[in-house]
Amino acid sequence: MPSRRSILKGAVSGLIAAPFIAPSIAFAKAPYAAVQAPGFYRLKIGSAEVTALSDGTVALPLAKLYTNTSEQHAQSALEEAFLPEIVPTSVNAFLVNTGERLVLIDAGTGAYLGPSLGKLLANIEASGYKTDDIDDVILTHIHTDHSGGLMRNGKRTFTNATLRVSEREAKFWLSAENAKAAVGIVKQHFGEADQCVTPYVKAGKFETFADNAAPVPGLGSILYAGHTPGHSAITLESEGQKIVFWGDITHGDILQFDEPGIAIEFDIDQKAAIAARDIAFRQAVEGKYLVAGAHIAFPGIGHVRKDSTNYDWLPVNYA
Template structure:
């Protein structure tokens, strides 16, 4: 009977003598990963934590949408900034943790504007929070790219949050008489406002705030009417630091800084929107505070300074 030693010796001899045969399986090169990392960026304003949140990007023909300029001139300005004809345009929201309450500023697009958007909830969760943690949602205005994410599958996305909107903004968009007389895209926006905002009204989770008033303790507002009737920036100050969440003062971070007089088709009142932008730019330069834009390349936070052409956008330095 062969011993354990002889069996092992035979096995080892076989391994040494037998020729090496390469495996027949060939491995493919690494596939493309495709997706970006979760879209959130954190910073402190004094003792308050601010988290910028990406809802995604949407490709827009901005040169065709800008007004008070020619498409040719707008396109050249964008090309000089290495931007394509269809400009990837960020949709940003911002989460403010004061230590006492968790406040979301703007709610993204939800399922309204395509698969490249609607990422807000997943990015809230990736950043370490849950939708049920949010105490308040403040809208800079009620356009669908700011309010569409309020509802998910027929239910309020933020079940414990009170929705807060400037009172003249609410009066305009929740008016059935205004909805009846609206046309085109604006009429569509009225329908979507009803779908997204009204459920919070019916649930008793809706409150309005006056012009330039505090939506919640610790946050203020500045009426910058024009883009919509009650379009309002939201302000935060803590320990001598300040940030102003602009909403739609600009669309993009190129043309309208050099040419503040350029409006966009989405403005309800283009003349008033231009005036509001000039005021917002001037105040940001004088105050030297951070601003956060809903449609400035993510995370959309930076400073405004004057330059030889008018104004310049300086993105926050990564930290």
């Protein structure tokens, strides 16, 4: 029986004897793919299905935007968490299927804030749903990164959905008097709110909900005013399990957990926003329920616990 050595020796001698033929195809190195997988993550809360949806990320100089601290301190804390000076900051939305209705919580940025965002609709479809399937859209608040996706090419994106917003929030942002008095970026936000929300009002597809009231059957709300006047978290409870969709209780998942007294320039009432964050953190720790943040690294779902410095963010375990 021929040995492995003799077989290899014979193969090599055969190659040497054979004439050399140059390959006809030149193989280049593979190009960079440069894209992520579709941005959705799914889990069950009791009998309800929750799908986290990425609208993309926006590069923000967070250390410059935080207030009640120094830029140097904020940057040092971010660096210790291995974050760059310009932080890719997630913009998340969440889809809830209760079995009776399909509800979108927040609507992304649409075309307003650049090409790194505006991915929500593609990710809704990648997750197995279509915009026409959605029965309700609930906004935690009307800032453009939560309401910009309500419109597409001058038409309502969610043609079959009723838009539901806190009564306080609607009263503030849809007021012509408030819009006239606003200045700077806030004035721009008033204009964008009108462009995105008013078409639903005119179409008769707009409803408001009272403080801490249920926006739709099966979901509740918690008024956490401060970031905006009607900023509200949305709650889901099913079969003994609970998740609270926080909206903008935090921006990022590092600094404001260790130092809840740090606000951000986007807060309309920074003192009230800090107070709301303190309550939201304490309630999340005491209740031991899941929370979902609009600007926590995607999928933005996890728990809050106390630690030696203050609070700690624990991302949901992948399953």
